[in-house]
Amino acid sequence: MKLHKTLYLKFLLAYLILGVLSFIIISAAAGIMISKYLTRHQADVLYRKAQLAAEDIGYGIRQGTEGRDETLLHIKELESYIDANIRVIDSTGRQILYSGKQTASDEVITFPDFDSTSSGTYYTTGSFFGAFEEPMLNVFYPITSRYSVIGYCVIHYPMSEIYIMRDNLLNIAYISMLIVYVLCLFILAFFSYAVYIPLRKIISAAEEYARGHMDYPLEINRRDEMGYLSGTLNYMAEQIARAEDNQRKFIANVSHDFRSPLTSVRGYLTAMIDGTIPPELSEKYLTIVLNETERLTKLTNGLLELNSLNDKGLVLTYSDFDINAVIKQTCETFGVQCERKKISFEVILSGEELFVHADKDKIQQVLYNLIDNAIKFSNSNSMIKIETTEKNDMAFISVKDSGIGIPKDSINMIFDRFYKTDLSRGKDKKGTGLGLAITKEIILAHNQNINVISTEGVGSEFIFTLHISDTDE
Numbered sequence: 001m002k003l004h005k006t007l008y009l010k011f012l013l014a015y016l017i018l019g020v021l022s023f024i025i026i027s028a029a030a031g032i033m034i035s036k037y038l039t040r041h042q043a044d045v046l047y048r049k050a051q052l053a054a055e056d057i058g059y060g061i062r063q064g065t066e067g068r069d070e071t072l073l074h075i076k077e078l079e080s081y082i083d084a085n086i087r088v089i090d091s092t093g094r095q096i097l098y099s100g101k102q103t104a105s106d107e108v109i110t111f112p113d114f115d116s117t118s119s120g121t122y123y124t125t126g127s128f129f130g131a132f133e134e135p136m137l138n139v140f141y142p143i144t145s146r147y148s149v150i151g152y153c154v155i156h157y158p159m160s161e162i163y164i165m166r167d168n169l170l171n172i173a174y175i176s177m178l179i180v181y182v183l184c185l186f187i188l189a190f191f192s193y194a195v196y197i198p199l200r201k202i203i204s205a206a207e208e209y210a211r212g213h214m215d216y217p218l219e220i221n222r223r224d225e226m227g228y229l230s231g232t233l234n235y236m237a238e239q240i241a242r243a244e245d246n247q248r249k250f251i252a253n254v255s256h257d258f259r260s261p262l263t264s265v266r267g268y269l270t271a272m273i274d275g276t277i278p279p280e281l282s283e284k285y286l287t288i289v290l291n292e293t294e295r296l297t298k299l300t301n302g303l304l305e306l307n308s309l310n311d312k313g314l315v316l317t318y319s320d321f322d323i324n325a326v327i328k329q330t331c332e333t334f335g336v337q338c339e340r341k342k343i344s345f346e347v348i349l350s351g352e353e354l355f356v357h358a359d360k361d362k363i364q365q366v367l368y369n370l371i372d373n374a375i376k377f378s379n380s381n382s383m384i385k386i387e388t389t390e391k392n393d394m395a396f397i398s399v400k401d402s403g404i405g406i407p408k409d410s411i412n413m414i415f416d417r418f419y420k421t422d423l424s425r426g427k428d429k430k431g432t433g434l435g436l437a438i439t440k441e442i443i444l445a446h447n448q449n450i451n452v453i454s455t456e457g458v459g460s461e462f463i464f465t466l467h468i469s470d471t472d473e
């Protein structure tokens with residue numbers, strides 16, 4: 001699968017979108033909000049000025065023509081103070097006073113569209129009925145005389161001033177945004193170092209593993225999730241490589257172990273048919289052939305058994321039984337073999353009885369395999385020691401011989417299927433190398449352990465554990 005939309009591209013795209021969106025939001029939404037806020041704020045300020053002016057103008061109007069000139073003077077002063085035009089109109093919309101540029105004195109200016117009744121809002125924005133070319137903030141305050149409204153004081157403030165203030169504030173916002181945006185770039189760079197680069201390495205390694213190159217090196221020496229993931233992947237690759245190796249060895253071993261008895265059976269039978277072996281000797285050779293077929297049967301049974309033990313469905317039939325009694329019984333079945341090799345047993349049991357909780361038949365098989373091996377690999381006139389000990393709620397069962405022992409570099413492999421040490425090959429030609437593999441599977445199925453201590457030329461000791469039954473009486 002080719003990577004088209006890489007995570008990195010997606011993050012880069014998200015980063016660009018973040019930049020564009022921030023810019024749009026600041027310039028549009030924030031621009032509008034700041035304008036509204038500044039307009040309202042300025043209107044508040046001007047409203048208070050308009051109130052003062054309206055009181056002054058009301059007084060002037062009541063004084064007649066003289067007062068009018070004086071009021072105009074006051075208004076002019078106020079205008080230069082607040083830097084805005086002030087206009088007075090009566091309630092019909094006729095202009096009475098204007099502090100800005102004067103028209104011909106006799107010209108009567110009216111604002112017919114001025115609606116004195118809609119005084120709910122105290123400010124508007126716009127050209128004030130076409131009086132200005134640019135948009136203005138127009139703040140109204142009613143002028144009262146004897147409790148009735150006789151006109152309005154209107155202060156005109158250019159919106160361009162507000163826009164300048166807005167733009168200054170917006171510039172601050174843009175600079176802040178730019179700083180955050182650059183910081184985000186650092187985060188993106190850090191992300192690429194912390195996540196993206198190791199992720200690419202892991203993907204390459206996974207692709208190599210998928211192609212079967214299990215020895216592809218994947219090194220991410222970090223203590224975070226990426227390091228953990230790469231460690232797990234490495235471990236997985238090692239396990240797969242080991243499993244593949246085991247499978248190869250397994251097939252090689254199976255083929256080898258089946259082929260040698262078959263070759264000898266075939267050889268003897270051919271020799272009998274073509275007369276190389278005379279008929280009077282055929283009985284002797286047929287016995288050999290029979291032995292070989294027995295070996296093949298043993299091999300096939302061993303394989304089938306291992307397979308069934310490996311199945312997840314392996315059901316152990318647990319019971320509480322006396323392991324000491326089972327040991328004695330199993331030793332007895334080896335009577336003939338022991339006599340032939342002049343081997344004796346030394347059985348040291350922890351007490352009269354030792355009840356354990358396990359599958360009796362399977363444990364008997366384990367004991368059988370271990371004692372069988374001990375006899376096979378012991379020298380004549382030797383002793384095999386079988387011992388049971390108790391510790392806490394565990395029983396330890398040991399089978400110890402003083403035979404050929406196991407070489408150091410083989411000790412880790414003796415529980416593998418088909419494994420036989422070079423030392424043992426001469427001693428036991430019939431061995432299948434499956435006995436200990438079966439033994440280990442059985443002990444593991446019980447959630448117990450089996451261990452071996454061995455010295456080449458001195459002897460071996462196999463020890464396994466079992467759970468002592470709770471009803472041990």
Ligand code: ADP
Nearest residue numbers: 373377405414420421424431432433434435436
């Ligand atoms: P086998 O059928 O060959 O005995 P096992 O799985 O029982 O197969 O044993 C595997 C190998 O482990 C043996 O071939 C032998 O090399 C070694 N081994 C097992 N038990 C002993 C022992 N008591 N002393 C020395 N070597 C042993």
